[in-house]
Amino acid sequence: MSGETAPRLRAAGDSAPGEGGRPADRRQAILEAVRTHGAASVAELAARFDVTYQTIRRDLRTLEDQGLLHKGFGGAFASPGVAHHTHDERHTIQVAVKRQLVAALEEFLVPGATIFVGLGTTFDSLHEILARHPGVLIATPNLEVAHSCALKTDATVYVYGGYVRNKDSSVLTIADDSRQRFKFDVAVIGASAIDREGTVQEFDPMEVDLVRSILPHARQVILVAHSEKFERRAPHVVTQLANVDVLITNGDPAIRFDDPATLAALRVITLD
Incomplete structure (x- = not known):
């Protein structure tokens, strides 16, 4: 780990100092x-x-x-393969906000588009807007997205293979030639954390590995993140905001960064 001070771990029910215990x-x-x-x-x-x-x-x-x-x-x-929070825990967080954020993706769902959709419960409602846009191909390691889009839309759905993360709907993919199979019109990704330097971060290195391999094959990269993701920390770097084309979020993201120029090169879509 770096020399950066770790977040305080004390919470309700934690052992007090001097209680090393068994x-x-x-x-x-x-x-x-x-x-x-x-x-x-x-x-x-x-x-x-x-x-x-x-x-x-x-x-x-x-x-x-x-x-x-x-x-x-x-x-x-x-350890890779262990969810930071289970799918059920994350599914109930900011549900209305997540649905609004995903609705803002509609302008990018042009007929015949090839779209990568990343992990995270933010995208659970994607099928609601995808149903209005025929002929889209979705490639994803997100089992919830794959299931709902396959059953509720006419999209062609491709699922990357690998291990299913425990108590989650995420496929931790194994590196193979499938990662170079598509040229994406849009890559839609989420984040566990975005720090004040504009670094997009995740907890699981296997999740990071897939997204990093996909981004160079996308014509446009869209980051969807609700306001609670800002100023958090996670150990693994996915990318920098400088490599993102569009940020969809709520609130005012400008106050979240030390350098005002962090958002200068990308389009920012904020909820009303």
């Missing part, structure tokens, strides 16, 4: 913290449990050996 209990708490926040530093965990850095490093090594997380320099990251 190793098994401490490791379970460490795992829950990493999964909740996407990453955690050794220093933060050592302070929380009032144990030495060496103890935390041993805990992280044990959890990594069990395939439950990934150790990094100075900390740990959530």
Whole structure:
């Protein structure tokens, strides 16, 4: 991990300092913290449990050996294939706002378009507007999008193959020639976090790998993100806003960035 200070992990029900507890209990708490926040530093965990850095490093090594997380320099990251929040948890967040954000995609759904749709519950309602636009091809690792568009529209739907993330509707794809199969008119992506430097981030490196491989094959890249995604942090970089053509969001995104020029090169569509 970088030298950046990790987010505070203390929450209701957390152990207080000095309560390192049994190793098994401490490791379970460490795992829950990493999964909740996407990453955690050794220093933060050592302070929380009032144990030495060496103890935390041993805990992280044990959890990594069990395939439950990934150790990094100075900390740990959530293991690929583990959802930061389950689909059901995320599905109920900002439902009305997400539907409005997706509705703003309608102008880009021209007949015969080839469109990549990324992961995330933001796109669960895409079929509602896609039904009005015939002849579209959708390529996606998003099982919810694939299912609803295949059953409720006349779109041709292509699903990337791989592992289904536990308690989620996301396919964590395996790199193969299918990633170069299409030239996309539009690539529509979401984000787990967008920091003040304009870095688009995700928690799962397997999810990042697919999106990175798709973006060079898209004529236009559209990022759809509700306001709560700004100023969050996640460990893996997807792209920079400088590489995005259109940002669809709610609220005023300009106040979210240190450099006013961050949004200068892209079109911003905001909800009323």
